[in-house]
Amino acid sequence: MKIGFLGTGIMGGPMAGHLIDNGHEVYVDQSHRVPDTLREKGVYLCNSAKEVARQTELIILMVPDTPDVELVLFGEDGVAGGLSDGKIVVDMSSISPVETKEFAAKINKCGCKYLDAPVSGGQVGAKTATLTIMVGGDQDTFEMVLPILKILGQNITLVGGNGDGQTCKVANQIIVALTIEAVGEALLFASKAGANPEKVREALMGGFASSKILEVHGERMITRTFAPGFRINLHQKDLNLALANARKLHIALHNTATAQELFNAVAAQGDDDLDHSAMVLALEKLAEFQIGK
Amino acid sequence: MKIGFLGTGIMGGPMAGHLIDNGHEVYVDQSHRVPDTLREKGVYLCNSAKEVARQTELIILMVPDTPDVELVLFGEDGVAGGLSDGKIVVDMSSISPVETKEFAAKINKCGCKYLDAPVSGGQVGAKTATLTIMVGGDQDTFEMVLPILKILGQNITLVGGNGDGQTCKVANQIIVALTIEAVGEALLFASKAGANPEKVREALMGGFASSKILEVHGERMITRTFAPGFRINLHQKDLNLALANARKLHIALHNTATAQELFNAVAAQGDDDLDHSAMVLALEKLAEFQIGK
Numbered sequence: 001m002k003i004g005f006l007g008t009g010i011m012g013g014p015m016a017g018h019l020i021d022n023g024h025e026v027y028v029d030q031s032h033r034v035p036d037t038l039r040e041k042g043v044y045l046c047n048s049a050k051e052v053a054r055q056t057e058l059i060i061l062m063v064p065d066t067p068d069v070e071l072v073l074f075g076e077d078g079v080a081g082g083l084s085d086g087k088i089v090v091d092m093s094s095i096s097p098v099e100t101k102e103f104a105a106k107i108n109k110c111g112c113k114y115l116d117a118p119v120s121g122g123q124v125g126a127k128t129a130t131l132t133i134m135v136g137g138d139q140d141t142f143e144m145v146l147p148i149l150k151i152l153g154q155n156i157t158l159v160g161g162n163g164d165g166q167t168c169k170v171a172n173q174i175i176v177a178l179t180i181e182a183v184g185e186a187l188l189f190a191s192k193a194g195a196n197p198e199k200v201r202e203a204l205m206g207g208f209a210s211s212k213i214l215e216v217h218g219e220r221m222i223t224r225t226f227a228p229g230f231r232i233n234l235h236q237k238d239l240n241l242a243l244a245n246a247r248k249l250h251i252a253l254h255n256t257a258t259a260q261e262l263f264n265a266v267a268a269q270g271d272d273d274l275d276h277s278a279m280v281l282a283l284e285k286l287a288e289f290q291i292g293k
Numbered sequence: 294m295k296i297g298f299l300g301t302g303i304m305g306g307p308m309a310g311h312l313i314d315n316g317h318e319v320y321v322d323q324s325h326r327v328p329d330t331l332r333e334k335g336v337y338l339c340n341s342a343k344e345v346a347r348q349t350e351l352i353i354l355m356v357p358d359t360p361d362v363e364l365v366l367f368g369e370d371g372v373a374g375g376l377s378d379g380k381i382v383v384d385m386s387s388i389s390p391v392e393t394k395e396f397a398a399k400i401n402k403c404g405c406k407y408l409d410a411p412v413s414g415g416q417v418g419a420k421t422a423t424l425t426i427m428v429g430g431d432q433d434t435f436e437m438v439l440p441i442l443k444i445l446g447q448n449i450t451l452v453g454g455n456g457d458g459q460t461c462k463v464a465n466q467i468i469v470a471l472t473i474e475a476v477g478e479a480l481l482f483a484s485k486a487g488a489n490p491e492k493v494r495e496a497l498m499g500g501f502a503s504s505k506i507l508e509v510h511g512e513r514m515i516t517r518t519f520a521p522g523f524r525i526n527l528h529q530k531d532l533n534l535a536l537a538n539a540r541k542l543h544i545a546l547h548n549t550a551t552a553q554e555l556f557n558a559v560a561a562q563g564d565d566d567l568d569h570s571a572m573v574l575a576l577e578k579l580a581e582f583q584i585g586k
Contacts, residue, residue, distance in 0.1 A: 097486055120500040120501055120502070121500060121501070132496070132497075132499050132500035132501075134496045134497075154499070155496070155498075155499030155500060157492065157495055157496035158492075159488055159489070159492045159493060159496050160487075160488050160489050160492060163486070163487070163488075164486075164487070164488040164489075164492075164493075167482070167483050167486040167487070167488040167493070168483060168488060168492075168493045168496050168497070170482060170483075170486075171479035171480065171482055171483040171488075171493050171497065171502075172479070172496075172497050172500065172501070172502045174475065174478050174479040174482060175472075175475045175476060175479045175497065175502035175504075175507065176501050176502050177475075178471060178472070178474060178475030178478065178479075178548065179471070179472055179475050179502070179504065181471060181547075181548050182467065182468045182470075182471030182472050182475065182548065183468060185467050185471065185546045185547070185548060185549055186464035186465070186467040186468045186471075187464065188544055188546075189460070189463060189464055189467060189535060189538070189539060189542070189544065189546065190460050190461060190463075190464040192542045192543075192544050193390055193456070193457075193460040193463075193538065193542060194453075194456070194457070194460070195452055195453050195456075195457040195460040195461060195464075196452070196453050196457075199450065199451075199452045199453060199457075199461075200452060200457075200460070200461045200464050202450055203425070203427045203448070203450035203452050203461050203465075204425075204427075204461070204464065204465050204468065205448075206425050206447070206448030207413045207414060207425035207448060207465065207505070208413060208414070208465070208469050208505050208506065208509075209413070209464075209465045209468035209469050209472070209505070210504065210505050211468075211472060211503065211504030211505065211506070211507075212500070212501050212502070212503050212504065213501065213504070214468065214504075216501075242482060245482070245486065246482060249482070249485045249486060250485075250580060250581075251481055251482065251485050251576075251579075251580040251582065252576070252579045252580065253478045253481075253482065254474075254478070254551045254555070254576075255471065255474050255475065255478060255547075255548045255551055255552070256478055258547045258548055258551065259548070262547070283544075283545070283547075286544070286545045287542075287543060287544040287545065288543075289544065
């Protein structure tokens with residue numbers, strides 16, 4: 001299948017590579033940096049997003065934020081200019097649910113289908129093709145695109161209509177941030193009270209406190225392994241989506257707000273390129289105490 | 294073995310029953326209510342905690358809070374008065390880590406050993422003998438008591454010295470409360486944004502947001518199943534231990550404080566006997582919106 005892939009960075013690069021490895025013809029926009037590995041695999045080079053859209057049946061986006069998606073889709077020489085009836089646009093970036101609904105409506109007006117399909121699992125998930133994919137769109141389009149998504153990930157769920165994939169991703173990032181804070185507060189408490197945080201983590205792993213975050217990020221806090229992983233500045237972007245949309249939706253997200261403030265505090269020290277488990281540094285700084293010390 | 298069991302309520306009752314079922318002679322204080330099921334199993338009746346301690350080698354406590362443990366151990370006709378060299382006291386209640394160290398020291402002065410061994414897993418875990426047990430004390434005493442603990446639970450960890458078992462239990466309750474709030478904020482966000490919370494929960498179960506709480510309490514929030522389970526007023530007691538000890542330890546637990554306030558808000562509506570997943574009612578009330586509606 002002829003697939004356009006716009007955004008071939010640390011996530012999109014390996015993802016596009018998997019598509020080529022599985023026999024698809026992948027087209028990219030060479031006005032942005034194209035990784036050498038993709039060139040070596042024989043990626044097709046175009047001069048704009050518009051030309052990519054013209055050459056392909058399915059166009060995947062994997063860019064940082066809402067304005068980037070808007071620019072790639074509707075900017076000068078953007079995807080919209082190269083679309084014709086029956087093509088499919090799949091946005092795998094993590095962006096605003098509200099704007100996603102507007103983008104989908106505009107793409108539909110071009111006679112094309114739209115899926116929002118943000119992912120969780122980070123760089124490792126992209127490399128090992130084990131991403132969790134949360135999809136918003138109609139059932140028929142979902143089923144058409146599913147074989148392609150299966151090349152990229154493992155847990156693939158059609159959550160609902162357009163926007164619901166992005167909503168689900170925001171919910172994911174809320175839970176992950178707040179569980180990191182949960183584990184951080186608990187391990188700080190235990191360490192400061194004189195217990196061995198490694199033993200505490202071990203004791204808690206079997207029960208109701210057990211989570212993927214306690215397992216992976218709890219260990220990072222104890223062994224002080226804060227190389228990313230998933231960078232704090234990306235999580236700040238995601239919690240900003242949560243808090244900005246919560247304001248529009250008239251709901252109060254107390255602990256999401258606090259978690260964002262703690263990320264901000266770590267960023268204030270110049271450490272926003274550390275893994276998000278480094279949120280614990282802000283808790284520790286206030287207590288003038290380090291877990292496991 | 295002759296075992297004293299002080300506190301035969303909804304947790305202690307079934308636990309004492311398991312000990313009798315496994316061939317032990319269990320002694321209780323009949324000045325408090327003794328469940329009929331224990332009488333039928335042939336429990337031995339004494340007239341005070343002191344007499345229970347005198348008759349047995351190992352004395353287990355399972356009472357609500359720190360002052361209750363203090364009263365049973367050191368009050369009039371308490372355990373301390375019936376102790377003699379070489380006996381072992383095991384406190385399985387969930388109480389303050391700081392006071393636990395004092396209680397242990399006083400019991401040691403009577404020539405006896407002390408373990409703090411609080412549990413997680415609730416009423417169901419007590420009935421099915423699948424409790425998680427977090428132990429503080431010395432290695433030798435732990436190994437002597439381990440065969441008895443194995444009758445009551447499954448994940449049994451010696452966390453460290455006296456007090457560390459209680460510290461670990463507090464850490465457990467911090468994580469559980471904050472993960473409930475994480476799931477509550479995320480599902481409220483998703484529902485209010487128009488997504489189906491059931492689908493969102495399903496999509497998140499495979500990834501980094503997955504936890505025992507998302508699985509069990511997330512489902513409770515969606516299906517509105519707030520019959521306990523673990524009651525809010527018990528979790529309030531545990532977070533009070535967390536916050537009071539955090540103050541003594543000079544550490545700030547931002548989200549633990551907020552979670553307690555949300556429990557307080559539910560309690561203000563007279564609902565503190567609901568399951569702790571009902572914390573979400575406070576989030577919903579502020580938003581005038583119900584998950585899954």
